[in-house]
Amino acid sequence: MTSVLVMVFAAIALMVTGHLLFTYIPFRTIGNTALNLAGQVDSDILIFILAGFVAQLIDGALGMAYGVSATTFLLSFGVSPVAASASVHASEIFTSGVSGWMHLKFGNVNSKLFKNIVLPGVLGAILGAYLLFSFEEYLYIIKPIVAAYTLVLGILILRKVLRKKVKKKPVKRLGFLATAGGFLDAIGGGGWGPIVSSTLIAKGRNPMYTIGSVNLAEFFVSIASSSTFVAFAGISHWQIIVGLILGGSISAPIGAIMARRLPVKTMMIIVGIVVIIVSLRLIVMTLPF
Template identity: 40%
Template sequence: MVTLILIAVAGLAGQLVDGGLGMGFGVTSTTILIMLAGLGPAQASAVVHTAELGTTLVSGISHWKFGNVDWRVVASIGIPGSIGAFAGATVLSNLSTEAAKPIMSLILAAIGINLVWRFSRGIVRRQVAERPHSKPFLGVLGLFGGFIDATGGGGWGPVTTSTLLSAGRSEPRRIVGTVNTAEFFVTSAATAGFVIGMWEDLVANLAAVIALLIGGVIAAPLAAWLVTRLNPILLGGIVGTLIVTLNLPVVLKALGVAASALVFVRIAVVVVGLALAFRGWKKSRENSRAAAEKEGASQSKDEVNPASAAASVSATR
């Protein structure tokens, strides 16, 4: 019973993060399932992906109805992503727990470092240049993202969404909607790989899947409220720091680093991570303030020159 409660807490925490950042359910949930609930890496990833079948399906349908999905990109990134996810699930299912744990922790730590670094820069409003990505680029990105997602228990969003957003070749809403829709196929492929590789373990952990879903459902409305109250840049930095703090020592321990040294590693990660999170929060406020001032100056200029404002409106029609 205590284990199921911890798993429900993992689902709740994962959904809070995902609701605030638009990514991170798998990474956060998997970390908590391994560190607190005592599940093995393969079991944790299987539970998370099975629970995500429902959430990614609903998410994809919602984005499709709101016109946020580019189906050509879904196919270009989703098919290779599914292949990578199935391969990753198969590899993880056939690894021993002792061998899999440091590998998964390394992947999770890398994702955490990526989150810390990404959010330390604050939100930078990019000029969108509508140019399609090449199919080979999307194929490699999908294959890599799918493999990382399955072997790391999550990571599809941090890998693919972050990369496509940084390229600035499409509207953010279209990127998020397209990647989330493709994630359903990636999750389905990963789950199929776990079903084939560890069916008995998955059946034995069916209660864990339900508990994770319950925690996520409970957190969904709270996450929607939280995103209006908490700065997502600060949340992203803190979550990334937590993920690195929990997973990096596991990797270093497997490499033979002394336990006493790991204490200092954790302290250093927390100090540096929180400092970078605070830096990102400050930069995001400065960026927002500068954007608001620029917009205000532009509006004032249009008021002074009505002809210019009229021309601008006509150009957008």
């Protein structure tokens, strides 16, 4: 029943997206009534749908980088940093919910790991969202620090793949790791997956169960950060949010299936490469030119 509901929701999102595609590209003459979606939707929503699709596909398959991917994608198309951050956090409630649901259905979740990271992650997200609202002008300092950390993690993951055996090490202070992940995710517009998943995988944790557990916990972390953000700063930019949700809902089931079927070594290589690329991109974006 769970998988059926998720698939139905994804199918509805796909139909709405298809309707928008035929409305704006290039058949303007096919019914002007489609142009009246709350009087606020225009062809730009297709960009936001694409951003949500790509970001959630990466996040669902690799357990990370939805916020980072979606935020950088939106910024590259001229969306303001404030609008991008607010919209990504709001849409993450829905996209991470669908993704976490699918991971749970496919058996990708380690219940013990999930319970150990969800509450600390929520507390960190609330604190991070509050500080972001209070000290938004210092965001340019925090982002490159987070990016440098995740860059090191990506290199460590690839280094472990090249070894014949990856020795599993216990992750000490798991609660602290989750708190830091939730905090930096709220502060930097992304980072829960890259920080938590990358650290756990770098320590030799099974990528499939790590990705599934972190994705499910991300749903609650997203609710916490978004609720705090809305309480203090309000929310707008509904077209961006709807576009991200539609695109993410379509690709969420695909990402969960990919996480289940990809070989462990292949997943670790992909995770390492994605983390390095995203981290380098964030570092470059923060450099003064």
